[in-house]
Amino acid sequence: MNQPFRTVLLPGRHHVLTRFQADYLRALLAGEVTDTEGEPVAMAPDAAVVWAVTSANHRGTRRNPVPAARREAAIERFALTEGIESIVVGVVDVAPTDRFAELTVKTVAHETGGRRTPTPADTVVACSTAAVTAMYRDLGFRVVPVEAGHPDDPARPWDVLGMLVAGDERWRDLAHPATLSVFDRYGLAEATRLICTDPVVGDEGGLTATREYRSYIAAFEAAAQRKWDQARPWVRPGRIVDVGCATGAMLELAAAEPTLHESDLFGVEVARHLYDECEHRKAQGAFAANPNTFFVQANVLNGSVFPDGTVDTTTTFALTHEILSYGGGVAAVRDLARSVAAHTAPGGVWINSDVCGPADGDRPVRLRLRTDDGARPEGPVDLAALPDPKAHLDRLSTRARFDQFAVDFRRGAGVPFPFTTDGGDVLLSLADAMEFLSKRSYTDNWLSETHEQFCALDGAAWTRLVTDAGFQVDPRVGAWRNDWLVEHVFAPVAQLLDPVTGEQLDWPVTHVLLVARMPEGPAVAG
Template sequence: MNQPFRTVLLPGRHHVLTRFQAEYLHALLAGEVVDTAGEPVAVAQDAVVVWAVTSANHRGTRRNPVPAARREAAIERFALTEGIESLVVGVVDVAPTDRFAELTVKTVAHETGGLRTPTPEDTVVACSTAAVTAMYRALGFRVVPVEAGHAGDPARPWDVLGMLVAGDDTWRELAHPATVSVLDRYGLADAVVTISADPVVGDEGGLTATREYRSYIAAFEAAAQRKWDQARPWVRPGRIVDVGCATGAMLELAAAEPALHESDLFGVEVARHLYDECEHRKAQGAFAANPNTFFVQANVLNGPVFPPGTVDTTTTFALTHEILSYGDGVPSLERLAEQIAAQTAPGGVWINSDVCGPAGGDRLVRLRLRTDDGARPAGPVDLAALPDPQAHLEGLSTRARFDQFAVDFRRGAGVPYEYEVDGDDVLLSLADAMEFLTKRSYTDNWLSETHERFCALDGDAWTRLVTAAGFEVDPRSGPWRNEWLVENVLSPVAELLDPGTGEQLEWPDTHILLVARLPEGR
């Protein structure tokens, strides 16, 4: 005769615990439940429920809106309230794999020091998801089906979470009081709604699923010193906030400045991958020169991050074009300006460094591109279907890469991209010409970059936008041309010509350093 099970393994993300789960676990521990094969399940009197909290390293995403620490707090409160002996084990997020059940079992064994190693002989798994149930059964475990085996078809935890997001207060009746208490006490119910409705951030907590973060981070950090040197003369000590801080490279430079040692430094980052890297670098001592360095995972478009009038300097480096591209266009930038103005102290500054559209961007130009620096196939292809899109792009001539760009930019950025062909030349607006030329070398992140708009606003449009929010623009700041970009990226492969005379045109401004100050009397 089989011995009673001493362990109940309950895998799941556990953002919400339900009253039904409490009832079911009590019935299971009392020996009143049958498994998926219809066989009674005997559980030992000293049995322990092991809550395997999956995606424990995720927070602030639609898929995982509640931090693991708060999920664990709710489980512990649940266990105490219900008198159920429990252990909580965090399981890191992994890509979909048919070995997920095996990973969870091994994680439980490791995290409990081998004292609670689930085996088919001593552990029953409680799971209502068919695909996950199949994985555990393949390992030899018996499974009890929880909600899936109940005639009343009770709401599953993710159903209850969906009610919360939809504004249906029925979730409070179905959720266990432990969950309700934790979500309310930490303001997480509103946070879950905000995260789930966020128009900018995707399910995994990033702006785009196509970004290759290693090259993105490397490029950002390589330019950090140059950008900091540009911005530093305008930085006002006090509370300094870097919105879209990426991996914190700018704040690391700020932390090293003796003149800013009395300042509080805050990095605000919405992308989970980058926020996690900030916290990792902080743990490694990257910001030790100023211990008052903090990081916040938030989307500033969703509301204030700091109290009104409390920030002396806000910096945004290579951020605003992403907000424009992944939000709802210029209105998103207008909301950003309003949010920054609201948090800025009188006399405080907003320093924005980013790409910029050319003055007179609607002007028609003739774009002449190299045709001898690569192949020119019959036409554009579906890059997402290729095993190595980067290799394909790098094998194209500049002229052929333009053809590919036109298709991908229309689809990715969702904007018109009109042009006419005259032989090998292209006739199009100056802004559209610069959209291609400033992105043509980004072959490693092509699908992300072709989602983004660099040239939507020129310097004058930026001035109008920030002054409408209440700022005054420092006249020493404004658009500028990146000469390295001209010499190494633009001139070697392209010419801008007047469409009527054929005269070669000067390369326009490519970037902006905009310093906006909130008047003292505001």
């Protein structure tokens, strides 16, 4: 006869605990439940539930909107309320694998010091997901199905979470009081709705699923000193906020500034991968020169991160084109400007540096591109279907890369991108010519870059946008041309010509440095 089980292994994300789970676990521990084969499951009097909290290192994503610490708090409260002996083990997120069950078992064994090593002889698995159930059964475990196949068809935890996100208040009737207590105390219901309905952030907590973050991070790190040198003359001490701070490299330079040692430094980053790197670098002491350095994972388009009128300096570097591209067009940038204006103190400053469209961007031009610097195959391909898109792009001539860009930019950015050809030349607008040339060398992140628009706003449009938000623009800065790009990226592969005369045209501006100040306001009579 089989010995009674001492352990119930309950794997899951456990964002929401349900009243049904409490009833089910009580019945299971009392020996009143049958397994997936219809066989009764006997439990030892001292049996405990091991809650394997999967994706424990994820937070702020649609897949994992609730931080693991809050999930654990709810489980501990649940266990105390129900009188169920419980152990909570965090399991890090892994890519989909048929070894998921094995990895979870090994993690539980390691995290409990071997005191709760799940084996088929002493552990029953509680799981309602068919694919996961099959993995544990393959390891020899018996499984109890929880909600699966139950005659009452109870809502599963992710169903209850979905009701919360949809604004269906019936979720509160289905959720266990332990979850309600933690959610209410920490404002998790509204935070979860914001994360799960955010139009900018994807399921994994990034702006785009196609971004290769290692090269992206390396580019930000390499440019940090140049960006800080550009911003430093305009920075006002006090509360300094870097929105879209990436890995915090620019804030590290700010932290090292003796003249800013009494300033509070805040990095705001929406992408989970980058926010995690900020916290990792902070733990390693990268910002030790100014202990008042903090990071916030948030999307500023969802509402104010800081109280009105409390920020002295806001910096946004290489951010606004991403908000435009992923957040809803120029209207989203206007929302950003209003948000920054709201949190800026009187006399405070917003320093924005980004790519910029050329003046008179609708002007027709002739673009002559090199054909001898690579291959020109039959035509564009589906890069997403290739094992190594970069290798394919790197072997193309500039002219062939243009043809690929036209397809990917139309699809990714959702814009028309019209052009015609005249012999080997391309006839198109100046702004569209610069969209291609400014991205043609980004083969590491091509599918992300072709989702983004660089030239939707020119210098004049930028000035109008920030003044409409209530700022005054410093006339000493504005649109400018990066001559390094001209010399090393544009000129070696392209000529910009008048479409009628063939006369060579000057390369237009490529970037903008915008310094916008909030007026001090009227003087107050003494």
